[in-house]
Amino acid sequence: MKKVLLLSLAALLFLPSCTKTQTQPEPSPDPVREGWTYAPPETGMYGGRARLIAGDQLTVEDGYLYFDGGVGDGYVVPMRMNLETGNVTALCTDPVCAHNTVECPLYGMRHFIPVRIGEKTQILALRFYPYPEQTLSGEEWTTVWDLVRYDPMSGEKTVLETYEGHMGFTPEVYLGTYRFYISQVYDEEDNWIGGLTRMDITTGKTELLFEGFYMPLLEKDGRVWVSDGVGIFSFEAQSPSPFLREEFSSPSAMLPDQTMCSTDGTNLYVTQNQSDTVRVFPLDGGEERVISVSFADSYARIIPAGGWLYYFSGENTVLGDARIRGYASDKVELHGEEFRRCRPNPSAPDGTEDELVFRFEGEWASFRPSHTVSDGRYLYCFYSWWEDPDGDGVYRDGDNRYSFPVNGHDNCSLLRIDCETGEAEIITIREGTK
Numbered sequence: 228m229k230k231v232l233l234l235s236l237a238a239l240l241f242l243p244s245c246t247k248t249q250t251q252p253e254p255s256p257d258p259v260r261e262g263w264t265y266a267p268p269e270t271g272m273y274g275g276r277a278r279l280i281a282g283d284q285l286t287v288e289d290g291y292l293y294f295d296g297g298v299g300d301g302y303v304v305p306m307r308m309n310l311e312t313g314n315v316t317a318l319c320t321d322p323v324c325a326h327n328t329v330e331c332p333l334y335g336m337r338h339f340i341p342v343r344i345g346e347k348t349q350i351l352a353l354r355f356y357p358y359p360e361q362t363l364s365g366e367e368w369t370t371v372w373d374l375v376r377y378d379p380m381s382g383e384k385t386v387l388e389t390y391e392g393h394m395g396f397t398p399e400v401y402l403g404t405y406r407f408y409i410s411q412v413y414d415e416e417d418n419w420i421g422g423l424t425r426m427d428i429t430t431g432k433t434e435l436l437f438e439g440f441y442m443p444l445l446e447k448d449g450r451v452w453v454s455d456g457v458g459i460f461s462f463e464a465q466s467p468s469p470f471l472r473e474e475f476s477s478p479s480a481m482l483p484d485q486t487m488c489s490t491d492g493t494n495l496y497v498t499q500n501q502s503d504t505v506r507v508f509p510l511d512g513g514e515e516r517v518i519s520v521s522f523a524d525s526y527a528r529i530i531p532a533g534g535w536l537y538y539f540s541g542e543n544t545v546l547g548d549a550r551i552r553g554y555a556s557d558k559v560e561l562h563g564e565e566f567r568r569c570r571p572n573p574s575a576p577d578g579t580e581d582e583l584v585f586r587f588e589g590e591w592a593s594f595r596p597s598h599t600v601s602d603g604r605y606l607y608c609f610y611s612w613w614e615d616p617d618g619d620g621v622y623r624d625g626d627n628r629y630s631f632p633v634n635g636h637d638n639c640s641l642l643r644i645d646c647e648t649g650e651a652e653i654i655t656i657r658e659g660t661k
């Protein structure tokens with residue numbers, strides 16, 4: 228069985244690539260999307276922050292926004308938008324491919340993330356899909372379940388890791404050719420026995436660096452920062468035998484699975500679920516401090532960009548009545564309507580330096596972002612919204628719409644908010660019907 232799987236995988240891998248490893252023609256310049264405006268950020272996002280392969284639905288890398296442009300059938304169709312031109316292209320370089328059969332080199336993806344390796348942007352993708360095979364005893368189903376690296380320029384694809392179960396993924400840090408992550412290793416009794424692992428993304432070769440749970444937080448100046456839930460440590464990323472140096476230890480235990488971390492390269496920001504505080508850890512070794520931020524319900528997340536901390540705020544909004552099968556409430560309730568920003572080091576005389584960027588009101592009243600990413604100037608969002616065709620304030624089955632492929636929804640569009648001017652617009656990738 229295993230041999231059959233390996234052979235068929237090999238066949239899958241070599242077929243598409245043999246036509247694509249020849250010299251690529253110079254790519255022609257992207258056409259500019261009609262009516263597109265773009266202002267480059269003064270400071271881009273910090274590249275050393277931790278990422279989630281299974282979770283970061285939108286990623287900005289290398290001047291592009293990467294996202295799933297699929298049609299909601301469960302598989303991801305990786306696409307990217309040139310931030311400067313607004314031009315959108317699929318990552319599968321085959322112009323005639325419909326990306327919905329095993330012949331597509333990116334078929335079976337569930338999650339993906341772009342990673343910068345040297346001069347090249349590579350794609351790390353999790354694939355999980357079954358497919359039938361003819362054997363002597365009839366048709367047999369095989370499951371591909373792996374992590375692959377895909378080069379969008381050459382179409383070359385490399386399997387880095389294969390899985391038999393337990394596909395849990397925590398934040399990861401990428402530096403040079405390395406991926407730092409918590410390995411998914413279990414003993415016979417199904418207990419997790421993994422540790423912090425370093426993988427060479429070019430070869431897939433791995434080595435266990437530290438036993439136990441050390442969640443990667445960020446990379447700075449060649450050191451990877453991790454947390455074991457109580458303290459924050461760092462180690463030299465390239466060292467053949469790195470050791471942990473304590474950076475912060477905290478009396479109030481910092482539990483990685485209950486926190487959200489982000490960084491701008493100067494500080495590490497840790498928000499705790501349902502608490503209106505941000506813990507600020509200066510990476511240069513200064514004292515930990517706490518700032519107060521009034522988060523929207525269930526959206527305690529900080530996006531550091533251009534010297535500001537962006538966040539969602541405000542009381543929950545009741546949009547109207549819900550008459551929807553299986554809906555948890557008889558009211559349609561949305562999280563806070565304010566998108567705000569504050570300074571990590573307030574310099575205003577009264578200590579507050581906090582302002583509204585955008586309010587979800589008027590034509591935007593029913594819109595709420597569900598996934599966000601910033602390039603330092605704009606906030607790009609996947610979102611959901613509600614429609615009320617007869618205007619009676621009652622929302623029924625099908626009135627809740629999603630801008631991204633989920634649960635059979637076939638729409639694909641992005642919301643872009645200019646963080647300096649507060650202007651918002653919808654970027655339609657594909658018109659949907661449901």
Ligand SMILES: [Zn+2]
Pocket residue numbers: 319320321324325326327331332333
């Ligand atoms: Zn394709």
